[in-house]
Amino acid sequence: xxxxxxxxxxxxxxxxxxxxxxxxxxxxxxxxxxxxxxxxxxxxxxxxxxxxxxxxxxxxxxxxxxxxxxxxxxxxxxxxxxxxxxxxxxxxxxxxxxxxxxxxxxxxxxxxxxxxxxxxxxxxxxxxxxxxxxxxxxxxxxxxxxxxxxxxxxxxxxxxxxxxxxxxxxxxxxxxxxxxxxxxxxxxxxxxxxxxxxxxxxxxxxxxxxxxxxxxxxxxxxxxxxxxxxxxxxxxxxxxxxxxxxxxxxxxxxxxxxxxxxxxxxxxxxxxxxxxxxxxxxxxxxxxxxxxxxxxxxxxxxxxxxxxxxxxxxxxxxxxxxxxxxxxxxxxxxxxxxxxxxxxxxxxxxxxxxxxxxxxxxxxxxxxxxxxxxxxxxxxxxxxxxxxxxxxxxxxxxxxxxxxxxxxxxxxxxxxxxxxxxxxxxxxxxxxxxxxxxxxxxxxxxxxxxxxxxxxxxxxxxxxxxxxxxxxxxxxxxxxxxxxxxxxxxxxxxxxxxxxxxxxxxxxxxxxxxxxxxxxxxxxxxxxxxxxxxxxxxxxxxxxxxxxxxx
Amino acid sequence: xxxxxxxxxxxxxxxxxxxxxxxxxxxxxxxxxxxxxxxxxxxxxxxxxxxxxxxxxxxxxxxxxxxxxxxxxxxxxxxxxxxxxxxxxxxxxxxxxxxxxxxxxxxxxxxxxxxxxxxxxxxxxxxxxxxxxxxxxxxxxxxxxxxxxxxxxxxxxxxxxxxxxxxxxxxxxxxxxxxxxxxxxxxxxxxxxxxxxxxxxxxxxxxxxxxxxxxxxxxxxxxxxxxxxxxxxxxxxxxxxxxxxxxxxxxxxxxxxxxxxxxxxxxxxxxxxxxxxxxxxxxxxxxxxxxxxxxxxxxxxxxxxxxxxxxxxxxxxxxxxxxx
Numbered sequence: 001x002x003x004x005x006x007x008x009x010x011x012x013x014x015x016x017x018x019x020x021x022x023x024x025x026x027x028x029x030x031x032x033x034x035x036x037x038x039x040x041x042x043x044x045x046x047x048x049x050x051x052x053x054x055x056x057x058x059x060x061x062x063x064x065x066x067x068x069x070x071x072x073x074x075x076x077x078x079x080x081x082x083x084x085x086x087x088x089x090x091x092x093x094x095x096x097x098x099x100x101x102x103x104x105x106x107x108x109x110x111x112x113x114x115x116x117x118x119x120x121x122x123x124x125x126x127x128x129x130x131x132x133x134x135x136x137x138x139x140x141x142x143x144x145x146x147x148x149x150x151x152x153x154x155x156x157x158x159x160x161x162x163x164x165x166x167x168x169x170x171x172x173x174x175x176x177x178x179x180x181x182x183x184x185x186x187x188x189x190x191x192x193x194x195x196x197x198x199x200x201x202x203x204x205x206x207x208x209x210x211x212x213x214x215x216x217x218x219x220x221x222x223x224x225x226x227x228x229x230x231x232x233x234x235x236x237x238x239x240x241x242x243x244x245x246x247x248x249x250x251x252x253x254x255x256x257x258x259x260x261x262x263x264x265x266x267x268x269x270x271x272x273x274x275x276x277x278x279x280x281x282x283x284x285x286x287x288x289x290x291x292x293x294x295x296x297x298x299x300x301x302x303x304x305x306x307x308x309x310x311x312x313x314x315x316x317x318x319x320x321x322x323x324x325x326x327x328x329x330x331x332x333x334x335x336x337x338x339x340x341x342x343x344x345x346x347x348x349x350x351x352x353x354x355x356x357x358x359x360x361x362x363x364x365x366x367x368x369x370x371x372x373x374x375x376x377x378x379x380x381x382x383x384x385x386x387x388x389x390x391x392x393x394x395x396x397x398x399x400x401x402x403x404x405x406x407x408x409x410x411x412x413x414x415x416x417x418x419x420x421x422x423x424x425x426x427x428x429x430x431x432x433x434x435x436x437x438x439x440x441x442x443x444x445x446x447x448x449x450x451x452x453x454x455x456x457x458x459x460x461x462x463x464x465x466x467x468x469x470x471x472x473x474x475x476x477x478x479x480x481x482x483x484x485x486x487x488x489x490x491x492x493x494x495x496x497x498x499x500x501x502x503x504x505x506x507x508x509x510x511x512x513x514x515x516x517x518x519x520x521x522x523x524x525x526x527x528x529x530x531x532x533x534x535x536x537x538x539x540x541x542x543x544x545x546x547x548x549x550x551x
Numbered sequence: 552x553x554x555x556x557x558x559x560x561x562x563x564x565x566x567x568x569x570x571x572x573x574x575x576x577x578x579x580x581x582x583x584x585x586x587x588x589x590x591x592x593x594x595x596x597x598x599x600x601x602x603x604x605x606x607x608x609x610x611x612x613x614x615x616x617x618x619x620x621x622x623x624x625x626x627x628x629x630x631x632x633x634x635x636x637x638x639x640x641x642x643x644x645x646x647x648x649x650x651x652x653x654x655x656x657x658x659x660x661x662x663x664x665x666x667x668x669x670x671x672x673x674x675x676x677x678x679x680x681x682x683x684x685x686x687x688x689x690x691x692x693x694x695x696x697x698x699x700x701x702x703x704x705x706x707x708x709x710x711x712x713x714x715x716x717x718x719x720x721x722x723x724x725x726x727x728x729x730x731x732x733x734x735x736x737x738x739x740x741x742x743x744x745x746x747x748x749x750x751x752x753x754x755x756x757x758x759x760x761x762x763x764x765x766x767x768x769x770x771x772x773x774x775x776x777x778x779x780x781x782x783x784x785x786x787x788x789x790x791x792x793x794x795x796x797x798x799x800x801x802x803x804x805x806x807x808x809x810x811x812x813x814x815x816x817x818x819x820x821x822x823x824x825x826x827x828x829x830x831x832x833x834x835x836x837x838x839x840x841x842x843x844x845x846x847x848x849x850x851x852x853x854x855x856x857x858x859x860x861x862x863x864x865x866x867x868x869x870x871x872x873x874x875x
Binding site: 136 | 581582583585586587588589594595597598601602631633634635636641644645648700703704706707710711716719720721722723724726820821822823825829833836838
């Protein structure tokens, strides 16, 4: 009897095992249809409307950029190249700034309608409608008029409001006028996207798991997609993302900087691309009444930046672990305005090289006392300076970020050896960004600015006197005026000159310590040809129509 | 019994209200749901103002709580702060996924644990008993995230070495899950590893309870009496001992089940399963009190209900227990 029972149990186990293992044995990644590329991403879009606040995320752009195509798009060198436009947008007049552009004759929506200037006009009106939760109206609010004639558009800006990044603004993806009319824009495209002007169109969205785009056969304005489908799989845990990549469940991913990348680099089945992006890490210094009085002294700030070995921090975070191929590919950031790969980039902050003895001499020369005579690793003497007290500063940043924690540890040790103390004040991102940063109740704050190719034009907001996001309360009237001028200088060459001049003035004040540009990574299995890293918000799917698969 | 249930439910309402206010206050105080938006260069002041007004973010916490309570009761948990998106559809979806995972894991865990527990008790101090005890402690001591990651690594390597995919490492279903039996198999391959992870801890706990309970019963007077009456050993074990030994396990399972339905945060995060736990973590990171509160109310209600079910079941199964 007992034997029979055991046989029954064994039989049941064998049945279950065969049900799972049997078919599973044939369930290889190749089961996916040929011409399908699976992209793994750690964040899922909330909506497919990337103009409104909840859709304002990189993950949304990855999907929508290939569905709602732009007039021009940023290529891998962050240069605007015409896409739905029949050529670059033209500067007709400087004051009032007037620009014109035209959509290609074969630019059409997937439902057969033409992409025309009416779509641009409808998009402009939608963005300016105060009822909708539009993330940013910057530049759009400077437009005085939009004149449309079929596929041709002329945009005139308000007098004296020559919006500098006009070329990027008019190149924005036009939304379909015929689909938006009479709709609540906050709810539009929340679950699906029923029309396309790009090489792919929306197919399905299994929330929490995957989103599927299929080839838009009606797309004639550019090269047709080579693959049938692009599938976005959402895997929030980075280690799991790497496991999924190795086991062929996903083929392309843009991971956060992780040590697993080093292993993947050694694996011949994968291509790893890395390069600096537009997000940059920096330490801001508080000039307001709630900040440390010592930091209002320029010599203290100069000693601070001189005492930090920024190259070593970059080395420890990215180069030594092997995350980036070499130090050359991730230079120390020497400008808060431009990125190292941008043409107008000038190493304005390079004058503050790492020199611990110099930092000590600066403080000693200003009558500070109690600090070390020479930099030593085990120093515990902290300087006190006349009228401003002990050089012990609160260092605020987000908790739970390993790279920031490591940056703090290295900077803390370096500064301690010259007699400057950093006291950690870490907190959750929501708290430090939502409450602490705007309150000005901090001494030094390390965080990342999420920039883009047009960010330099709007530097006034960050570094101008009274700028919206000048949380440092820093003000240098001369530099501020120049930043304001640059904001309304449409000529990019002239604008870059003004910005570099303004930054050279700002550098002497040391309101901030530029650290490094956060590198971006793009990994693809060798079975997928074509992915190229793009440092802009255009993202890795910017050329998805050129991708091909060998499966 | 009815009075007891009504009394417990009334107490529960008070607990729910108190818990909801405390959690709402903590979430609202510790996070600004507009923080990320405010960090965007050149974010629209108009939009920030619109959202602030819509969700009364400029009001005091108690006032915000009253607005939330009204929204939760009259508008199915209301809408998210950013985006004004209805919360209930998302919550219903993730609840369904968690149910699939937890029910499968618990049924299998109970089956395995009961077999191990009963056999260990009947063969007390045998090699099997010692082995089961050792593995139970290993199961209890193993961190869930570690086991999950190790299983992922193991099955990825099995795939790489043998080109055979037994289980997937992430997500609820494949790119093309198909339908019918194909869908069921695809789901089984995706839920396989998370189920094993959940089972590990549950089997360890349940088997210890089952063993202890069974040992207590097999040595009791009525079992000895049954044997003396000439009942077969199988009859004694199954009819007299096993049924009575199940009573404590039922209580433990019911209590555990209620908690698990709130989401298995680590397991769901590691395996990218769109369930209650992952939903909670994601919303908490966004700092939006509305979805967090919706999750809390559902979870708290489930815990209360399953606690009540455990108590009632105990009364039904054990005639000695009476509720006044």
